[in-house]
Amino acid sequence: MTTLTEADALDGLRDALGLLKDREQVAERLLVSSAKHSFDPDKELDWDAPFEEGKWFWPPELVSLYGTPLWKRMGEEQRILLSQHEAAALASLGIWFELILMQLLVRHIYDKAATSAHVRYALTEIEDECRHSKMFARLIARGDAPWYPVSRAHQNLGRLFKTISTTPGSFTATLLGEEVLDWMQRLTFPDERVQPLVRGVTRIHVVEEARHVRYAREELRRQMLTAPKWSQEFTRVTSGEFARVFSVAFVNPEVYTNVGLDKREAMAQVKASAHRREVMQTGAKRLTDFLDDIGVLRGVGRRLWKSSGLLA
16 A cells, blocks of 8 residues: 655645645755854844934834824934833733744644654744744843733733644734734844844844744645635634734833823824824735735635734
């Protein structure tokens, strides 16, 4: 009797983006890239250098209140302070998300051959994410802004999601957490208006996250072709709900209080801001186009994505 390998079983399968790539070949290439382009933030970055006066901690156009009436009333010093607190809040959000991602990756490889390149790369990515979480934590501790935990409700939703998520749902959520922030960081690290330490942190994260995005995209394509129909539909719904959670958690309202602003007024103006809506949708567009191509953005799931504000 002939035993089919995975490559044989998937031979000829294609989606709107073309033929599926061999899982092991993708992982081998990513392992080679990891060996060449991985960084130790503790050694790569100058953590002792003082912050430069007058420089931002996040590009002003990406600060939540940019262009609002409240922003126009704020002085430059308060605007920069808000950018520092929002950078700390995004780093805090990144740690929360990466802790979820690491657990999902461990679940994904739990029953797979540990000798495979696919599993070895997942373990390599977990190593990357551990360094990233420590790097974000050190960045927060280096400044004057506090750690900004997500709300208790979102903490509990994260616990629920980790418990019930299917494999395609896990990789969809992974891409959501990685790609919007990645788009913002690609604007941040070359921006000379921004503090050098923040630029260094975002540069490292962008280089290493590019591999994580490739891994997740290739696996999600495979899952959306081979997973049971119920799992595909469940992925559409849960990913839409996770998009709604993510879009709310992306701005921690406590940042406004901590820089001397009225929290309710600030949140109302962010919600009404056409600029902010455009920023979030532009940041998510590469991802939503991909998810649309592979069949995730359909039915109830698509409506949930629209209600999140990330899909026009």
